[in-house]
Amino acid sequence: YNFNNAILRRPSKSVVNGLRDDNRGNPTYEGVVAEHDAYLKAMEEAGVNLHILPALEEFPDSIFVEDPALVFPEGAILLRPGAATREGETTAIAKDIHKLFDTVLQIEAGYVDGGDILNTPDAVMIGLSARTTREGAQALIECLAKIGRKGVLVETPANVLHFKSDCSLLDDNTMLSTKRLSVSGVFEGLNVLHTPDGEEGAANALRVNDVVFVGSDFPQTIKMLQDAGYSVVPLATSQIAKIDAGLSCMSLRY
Ligand code: CIR
Secondary structure, eight states, X not given: OOOSEEEEEOOOGXXXXXOOSSXXXXXXXXHHHHHHHHHHHHHHHTTOEEEEEOOOTTOTTTXXXXXXXXXETTEEEEOBOSSGGGTTHHHHHHHHHXXXXXXXXXXXXXXXXXXXXXXXXXXXXXXXXXXXXXXXXXXXXXXXXXXXXXXXXXXXXXXXXXXXXXXXXXXXXXXXXXXHHHTTTTTTTSEEEEOXXXXXXXXXXXXXXXXXXXXXXXXXXXXXXXXXXXXXXXXXXXXXXXXXXXXXXXXXXX
């Protein structure tokens, strides 16, 4: 969670048509831009150097730059998003990734969304989901091995879009997680703080250097984290939540 750099992509006007599971209405373009602007500012204030990519009208979900790639200080891995309308985002981001990294690998089989990947001090967890296939996860484990990292397969709860929709890393040995995810025992050996009932959406928080970004619609989670000693930066997410996104999705951090 110590990052010097982050890659972001400006929202396109087509973001209003972003993918979603249940229709809770379209977000507005202006609303998404406002949430993105506040996120970008919070990243800068947290001490991160930003690489901001231009909007891509042909890909409504391309603001969620976390999904087509995975980045580490030592290199990047191009992924293959598992939604048909998002597959082309890999090619779209590849040239920017090549500019920023000397080592760039690519998964050659199956599908993996970056939203299913949680980097912990021990290992890189890869959640199987409707977007991330076993074949893709295996291909990713091989790429990770080439840059000296260990990948492990884990399960995403049913009806949850991404593994990281339900969890985030708060520090080296503490996770924020929904109860439905942690009952699987996936975080055994780590401290787990559970999102209060009704605030499951807060689990996709984001630790960036000394602060934790948390959705501002989740007061109980914010208080719980503050009481636990974290410095919380509440950020509005109600627009991006309409297209199933949270705080990790809008950046690639390294
Ligand atoms: C999608 O369904 O792909 C987008 N509407 C939301 C992606 C959120 N990304 C993420 O959690 N990494």
